[in-house]
Amino acid sequence: MHVVVNAAMSADGKLSTREREQVEISGPADFDRVDALRAESDAVMVGVGTVLADDPSLTVDDDARRERRRDAGKPDNPARIIADSRVRTPTDARVLDDRAETFLLTSEAAPQDFVAEITEAGAEVVSAGEQQVALPEALAQLEDRGIERLMVEGGGELIFSLFAADMVDELSTFVGPAVIGGWKAPTLADGDGFVGDFPELSLRDVERVDDGVLIRWDVP
Template identity: 40%
Template structure:
């Protein structure tokens, strides 16, 4: 199957949580690491998240740096990467910022056959694609992204999507930013959930970078 090169990216606590249970979003990173992520975004053709991340964080999934956007244009690319959402149910808030930043370019929602009927997102520039019956078939979604010219895909969460990509052995590179604390019983969403992962002790990922970004530890792995 022809598919994009897939990068999974996450910031988490030392005990593997992406957030806590408080109503406000927990900041797990710092300004320098946010800038690093912006550089990674500028280097990919598409950025993807799951429906849970849209609901919890209301992201825009944009390259923030004007200089980086200009560099993309100089390279013959669009100022912003394509944005994608994985939502088996299709239940997404049409008022989410992701669907109301038309100047940033198109958004593709990958859902199931049933989810396509339920999806109420009708904003201009948003395309709803059924890629599976009850669930989203990730291989079908990746093949569709490849047909749109996506060579590099950045997957930014959340844990359900990370688990799906990793357990399906569809991840080529992983960026893990570790915050210097544990959440324990305050922990909410996790980086991954229980699954059969091929990245086992018998076939581990390969560590290619470990560096400090202030108090954040960045680990980069390849398959």
């Protein structure tokens, strides 16, 4: 599986405010770039914190891109994946509508009533790991279901966990013209943090987009 992490952050590296409120960091050109990335992907993945904060649909906006997917024998939208170790996904979340297939990754400790409710709401539950989602095992199960190119849109804890598991192949970061601040505000890679053996990145290119900068890295 090829994993592409994409995120928009402020000039000081924050994904949102300390209150986890969504901030419009990108402009029209970057929104269109992200839409194109979604259209090229087999699935789009977020952590449950992103679902709770933003209630995203994770679908392709552009009609022509959806049509090209249909012409290629693909569904209109890529599959949607939620990583949810603590079983917090609301059953009325937009990612559970019928616009695309949805997988919910959780641990084997997830209560069966939650599994039944979220399945009834429209998700296919993938269990991996005893108490929290074991990402290598979960993504292997998804690869068996035909997902070969995965786009990850956040949040910071999920992105950190993927780097910690050595599962990221590309990183694209849009750095916007704003300072959010706050030590409690989420960053690109939260979680425990690295104290050694830092993931190495190879710079591919830098491009001015809207009023910010898009930086693309490969992960050797």
